[in-house]
Amino acid sequence: MVGIKDRPVRIGIIGAGMGYIHVKNLKKCPEAEVETVALCDVNEERAKHVASEFGVPNVFTDHKEMLKQDWIDAxxxxxxxxxxxPMTLDAFKAGKHVMCEKPMAMNATEAAEMVAAGKKAGKTLMMAFNNRFRxxxxxxxxxxxNGELGDIYYAKTxxxxxxxxxxxxxxxxTKEKAGGGPLIDIGVHVLDLTLWLMGNPRPVSVMGSAYNKFGPAAAKERGGTFDVEDLAVGLIKLDNGATLFLEASWASHIAKEQIYTSLIGTAGGADLDPxxxxxxxxxxxTDVSPQFKPVSGHExxxxxxVQRLREGKEPMSTGQHGLDIMNILDAIYKSMETGKGVDI
Ligand SMILES: NC(=O)c1ccc[n+]([C@@H]2O[C@H](COP(=O)([O-])OP(=O)(O)OC[C@H]3O[C@@H](n4cnc5c(N)ncnc54)[C@H](O)[C@@H]3O)[C@@H](O)[C@H]2O)c1
Structure with missing residues (x-):
């Protein structure tokens, strides 16, 4: 892939919710390296509001119109x-590079189409797995x-x-818009982080369960739909022999919110976060507490x-990593339905 070195990379954003965080962080990058040139949202008022806050010069309400502009690179x-x-496929057809928010898609079939389309177009597909970047x-x-943990054979997250x-x-x-509940929304973050720390072994089989005990009543109070799980659990066997336990919930009787990863290896173990x-x-x-300066994963x-587009190199979090994760999530949902283990 040819890098964009001699001018700033020009970025368009679709969706002004999480897009707000991205445009804010893009503004912290050197102007010589990147420009946010367009923002698209069906909610025009929201798009205009965000665009005016950060000086984004072009606003669209139809992403296909935005993708027609040849002055947009990504x-x-x-x-x-x-x-x-669908938007990633449209972007590749229009010759743009893509960074896609998590979860990659509604299911692994869609995710595989995205990976294939990126390859066919010769364009970058990066997954926005921000926790890796903390x-x-x-x-x-x-x-x-550097081998401090040796072989990691068990992880919990x-x-x-x-x-x-x-x-x-x-x-x-709402299942038809989200694809699932906390598993696909927040479980995906810690699952990606843990698999990446383990060296991205491939999933082999999965046993999963999911429940929805609190969500439907909460949605009934407010009006609206709740047809996804509110708690899910998965046990994932990986091709290097390691095992990974995953849990995700939006509502449960616990003392307080927990976001954690624990790794157990032959030469050491580790916890995040702290x-x-x-x-x-x-x-x-011996417990070791490394010192470091916190940085925002999103930033x-x-x-x-931007840096990888400038260098013409593949990003650290690839579409293939996103696809592996979608395969695991699909298998957990399938295992929940069948009550049996699922081979991937
Ligand atoms: N990485 C993270 O930390 C993180 C955090 C929050 C959300 N997300 C992800 O970002 C995505 C968006 O979540 P959100 O919290 O911003 O949701 P949101 O509902 O706040 O924002 C989504 C925006 O998309 C717009 N939109 C809907 N249909 C559109 C269309 N056809 N064309 C253009 N714009 C359209 C909506 O009007 C809305 O402004 C989700 O996939 C979510 O999982 C990631």
């Missing part, structure tokens, strides 16, 4: 989940790559909330996307 797809695949994640990855259903009754809790490393040093069990993620 787009950020930040719309509800059911639009990720300073603690990057530091732990360095420790792992989860994002479980006591009360935290996003947009209860709206698109987030970052701690556990080793035997001179035969003594580093968008800088990485």
């Amino acid at each position: 787009v950020l797809v930040c719309t509800p989940n059911y639009l990720h695949a 300073a603690d994640s990057q530091l732990l990855k360095k420790f792992i790559e 989860g994002w479980i909330r006591r009360k935290g259903i996003p947009g209860c009754g709206g698109w987030f809790t 970052l701690r490393i556990y080793k035997d040093i001179h035969g003594v069990p 580093m993620e968008i800088k990485h996307f």
Whole structure:
């Protein structure tokens, strides 16, 4: 792929919700490297409001109109989940690079189409897995790559909330627009982070369960739909022999919200967040607390996307990683329906 080196990369954003965070972070990048040239949202008022706050010169309400503009190099797809695949395919057809918000798509079939379309167009598809870009994640990855944990054979990860259903009754809790509940919304973040720390082993089989005990009543109070799970659990076997436990919930009777990853390896273990490393040093069990300056994962993620477009190199979080994750999520939902393990 040819890099965009001699002028700023020109970015258009579709969806002004999460798109707001991206345009804000893009403004922190050097002007010589990137420009946010267009913002599209069906809610014109929202788009204009965000565009005027950050000085984005062009506003569209139809993403296909925006994609026709040959002065746009890349787009950020930040719309509800059911639009990720069709908009990414439209963008590749129009010859644009894409960074797509999580979850990649509604299911693995759509995700596979996105990967294939990107390859056919010869364009970049980066998945917006922002947690990889946090300073603690990057530091732990360095420790792992330098062998501090040895072989990681077991990991646990989860994002479980006591009360935290996003947009209860709206698109987030409607299966045909979101694809699923907390598993596909927040589970996807910690699943990606953990698989990446483990070196992206491929999934082999999955056993999963999901429940919806609180959501439907909460949506009934507010009006609207809730036909997704509010808690899901998965046990994932990986092709390097390792096992990964995953849990995600928007509502559950727990003390407080927990977002965690625990890795267990032959030479050491580690927790995030906070970052701690556990080793035997001179035969003594020892906890290590690395010092680091926190950075925003969202800010580093968008800088990485721009940098890789400028260098003409593949990004760190690829469409294939997104597809592997969609395969796991599909298998957890299938296992929930059948009550049996699912081979991938
Ligand atoms: N990475 C993260 O930390 C993170 C955080 C929040 C949301 N997200 C993801 O970002 C995506 C959007 O979530 P959100 O919280 O911003 O939702 P949101 O509902 O706040 O915003 C979505 C926006 O998309 C617009 N939109 C809908 N249909 C459109 C269309 N056809 N064309 C153009 N615009 C359209 C809506 O008008 C709305 O402004 C979701 O996939 C979500 O999972 C990621």
